[in-house]
Amino acid sequence: MSQTDVDSGISQLARRQVRALTPYQSARRIGGQGHIWLNANEAADSGEYALDCSRLNRYPECQPPQVVNAYAAYASVAPEQLLVTRGGDEGIELLIRTFCEPGQDSILLCSPTYGMYAISAQTNDVAIIDVPLSAERQPDFDAIIAKLNQVKIVFLCSPNNPTGDLVDQAGLCRLLTAAKNRALVVVDEAYIEFCPEFSQASLLADYPELVIIRTLSKAFGLAGLRCGFTLAHPHVIELLLKVIPPYPIPEPVAQIAAQALTESGLATMRNRVAEVNSLKLELAGQLSKHSDVKEVFAPNGNYLLVRFSNGAALFSRMAKAGIILRDFASRPGLADCIRITIGTQTEMDAVLNVLQQEQ
Template identity: 35%
Template sequence: MKESFSLDALLRDNIRKLVPYSSARDEFKGEASVLLDANENAFGSPYSKNYNRYPDPLQHSLKDKLYEIKGVPPEQTFLGNGSDEAIDILFRAFCEPARDNVILVPPTYGMYEVSANINNVAYKKVNLTADYQLDLDGIAAAIDAHTKLIFICSPNNPTGNSIRRQDMETILVNFDGVVVIDEAYINFSKQPSFTKDLQEFPNLVVLQTLSKAWGLAALRLGMAFASPEIINVFNKIKPPYNINQATQEIVLDALQGVAQVNDWIKSTVAEREALTQALIKLPQVQHITPSDANFILVKLEEPRALYTYLVDLGIIVRDRSKVELCEGCLRFTIGTPAENALMLKAIAAFYSVVED
């Protein structure tokens, strides 16, 4: 187990001293017949179901159910309004504006940089290598006394590949700040989750989401898994009722559908392989990055023109052709068999017209 990590030394001074807001539902737990403590509307809601009472601020029932699925205890689980809330809290907890910095490894998820800018925190970019792996020497050289966070997305967005586990472990062992491993796409990968390693690495924060494999993107529920001490920091900073009651109820019900989700994952992986094999046969397709996610990054001829052509047909993909190390690439999310077939037909038609 890593011995050199000091959470207290990393925290911003104001966060270390912060006395969190104590809500009515923090001060009273249990059942009661008359609730007159939170200035709620006692008459109900103008809706078929009453939502006049504040929700559980720590989402105990939801975390208990996630424990059954993820194997991470509730005291090591934070639930946020998407993973983006957890990312923002990490900056606010550990990074002193205009003084501290974080390390990003592009091409990667763009919200890390956006959150850094919002919080006035400097970021150092250490590009991935040509095969989209970590540049360990470059990261080591970029770390200084004010480096508080390193963000690693694995499987990576927008490239789709998994980052080598040994390289991530090397950073966890040698970096005394917080290492954030974003596993938004882990359900589509054969790589094991780092949630199994939380006891070994006290400086580890693992991000996951219910927006991808679980099909609950509209509900905006993200997860952060870490030591109980780090989760306590998250809970100090978050708004009192950051996950609304309707979301808690719907997600709790949806979490009964593990078998359905597993079937969707198998179908997505099978379609990912089929789409890859079909695209690589096109002479205009130059390279497809092997993917462990629910999308593929494809380098091809005339990407911008193809993107516009597909948009005109109502087929929306992601243009990544101007992203460093993704030049000439479009990103295709894996759809249903019918959607994938429609897109393939459109791509073939586009290149047929171009060739003529």
């Protein structure tokens, strides 16, 4: 039997929707050759942590209390309103698996936005309704409300990846009121530490349908840790706990996460945020003056989305200089758009140097 026959036979054993699925093209999957990596919205540093290996022979707790209590205090919620997950992505996946019937239910998203909402839905045989962002790059709340009878979960991203825009709170409250007992509204706040005054977490007390996704990957500099959080009404958390695997948070992850959430850890995070925000605004100002730049999008995350006169040519020039960025030209409404992660001062200078070179 040929290898092709073997591959074909095994493929036929897989679920239909998995066979048809195109995997999420993460920055690591796309890859590239270079020495300056500004394509994955990673922090420029991670900090230093200590590990106690004395309990590695024991299974970890499903929800390590030292992490739950520390993050609950940081986010100003009760511990019973919080679930620790393997990155924010697991929170997204759990919500779909818990609340959506495969082959029957739908989620709603607003493109262009983070790709994992769609991938998680497709993997679980859940349909997708796309209500694109408005011309002002806001969710079209009227159109979303009109489709609430067709969906179980609405996914919004604030700041939105990749555009950087924030969800309007008045519109969100109107949507949450309309969604009562009809659908969950999930606000993904993976980048909220870079603009904490715009968090929607204060609305959790008034709207049981609201769910918020958080992570330690961005401002905390711990993308390699894979530690995220779901904030929600206690009953939502109870339901998610029925679905989450028994040992989702490895012991070393719990230890490092707890250290990151101490007073000194939070101070380190806030200093990192201040530095990133300063570099971001400086870069945005320099970019906005350049003749090849047509638009600099909202500067609310640890990245800037930039529309160039010729995005493909700019992307190629950067790659030749060893600078790996993220090309979003294939996304709706984002022709010639490149996303630049905010790195170190040296890395930002390298980007500007390439941009200023004659083509």
